[in-house]
Amino acid sequence: MSHVNATTFTIVVILFLVVTLIGFAAARWRRAEDMLHLNEWGLAGRGFGTFITWFLLGGDLYTAYTFIAVPALVFGSGSIGFFAVSYTIMAFPIAFIFLPRLWSVSRVHNYITPADFIRGRYGSRGLSLSMAFTGILSLMPYIALQLVGIQAVLTVMGVGTSSTNTYVKDLPLFIAFLVLAIYTYVSGLRAPAAISFVKDTLIYVFVLVAVFYIPTRLGGWSHIFGTAQTHFAAINPETKKPNGTFIPTSHAIGSTQLDFATLALGSAMALFVYPHIITGTLASRRRKFVKRNMSLLPAYSILLGLIALFGYMAVTDPVTAANVKKSGNAQLAVPYLFQHMFPSWFAGIAFAGIIIGALVPAAIMAIAAANLFTRNIFKEFFKPDASPALETKMSQWASLVVKLGALVFAVELPHTFSINLQLLGGVWILQISPMLVGGLYTRWFHRWALLTGWLAGMIYGTIAAYNVKSATTSHWAASSDIVFGHTVYIGLTALVINAVIAVVLTLILKAAKVPAGADETLPHQYTADPEQAPVPQPAGVGLGSVSD
């Protein structure tokens, strides 16, 4: 270990230990008599009120991606990074439209994963499998991104062995992740829910302190914005282009406005179809708690706006800018800024906040992916008669495997890559929105049409993202692409292709009278607000549940 600040390090370790204790103790929190049901491990008994749901969803939505990658993008490219602010604004009205419906129908039918709903709505195992597959696929890089966030903090702290072997070098990261994996295994969704209280307190404290304190050290907001404006207008000698944009530009001078808007819209639409967010939502006790949270959660987004501004602070502070340049990794902008600006004890609190802020969503994501695997792949295709206890065991083990996979992702891939992989995850997950969001409103779409549309969207999105080049990398350089002369978020283009195919094929398949499959849901179930969760029954997903 080289030049580790003892104070910072001690505070981070203490807070990490506190969180670990909470994680294990959470197993006893709101404990049910029968823990061996997936409703318990995977959805914490579906019993959370407005308050806990707020913390849980807040912890779930605002990840290390938010604290590290968004300011890093702002640091590197300027105003385009603020698409993240715009997208979290849009996400809530969009979610407000469909999320309560998903909650209701899932509660009535005791669906645990979004793929359970797809299965029940369309009576199609193939469609449900495609949903589960997409969910797991897009969660992997998202979890990996949390690790990259932790890694960024650890790098700046100087923690890590000097070995050239990446696996030895990242030993502290492995230990942190192993601990996380074990308490998630033990406590299920209760662990991240309990820890999110600590996480949010830390984050609120350090963000508010940073926003008021750092500008006084950097000569005020006018100076920060002024420096950023000059910096991004300057021509980069290597690329012969401006460093970035201070305000999204209109079409006359090379549009970034459309890029900004489509990135924001695409990400906003993707946000609430991510399985981990749906997991957090389904854990809520009442429909009205979900709705109420849509107007309470924007309080969090104000934080995001402020966090994005850290990118400009990093541009303004010459020491931070030089450090980042030396390391060649923009992800380090925020950790370096805090290290330079704060006394070491407060830097410790901020770093612990970021690390814990990565652990909470990573746990929920692993649980969501594990539930998808257990319910919609393992039980559906391999062991239809799996008992609730076996389902829970399976999910617990699957959560470990998912975390391991993410770890390999994080260590093996270059870091610029992982940010884009997350955006690629967004491209993928968007492709399930026609079947999921569409399905919440109408049964008009034909299941095979949706499946074909999904496949087309996935293939187009992956290939298009793969082919994006930049000055430094030949593939996966960004998640925007040029369509008809405009720079547009690939996810959205793929979604349009997906939807058009779904509509056209539905018309054809309906004309050909291809069987549409059974639908076990009824219209009024989408607005129902049953007070208690249905008593868990072993039957699980299956057709013909409405036969009684």
Next chain:
Amino acid sequence: MAAPPSAPRGPQDSTITRTQNPVAAHPITSAAIGLLVTAAIFCTLFVPIYARITPKIGAFPFFYFYLLAYMPLVALDLWVVTLLQRRLRKPGTADGGAR
């Protein structure tokens, strides 16, 4: 194994059955809800509205001020929508009474 997953509060449970379409019953409230939700999305989606440096609010260029100020407004907007939605439920139905 024989019991369907939804048996205890299943589809036939009368407390969660609603027969009347609330949108048809309250066209004005429904339109207001639709407008409020759409406006919240549109005003951040349509970037040219706020992609400008001036007028500056304090030290903040308009673009940045707008995005930060939008957050509390969208929270308020959705809160009003939840209140309006309560009016959609007819008093006396099981759904309204359950609240």
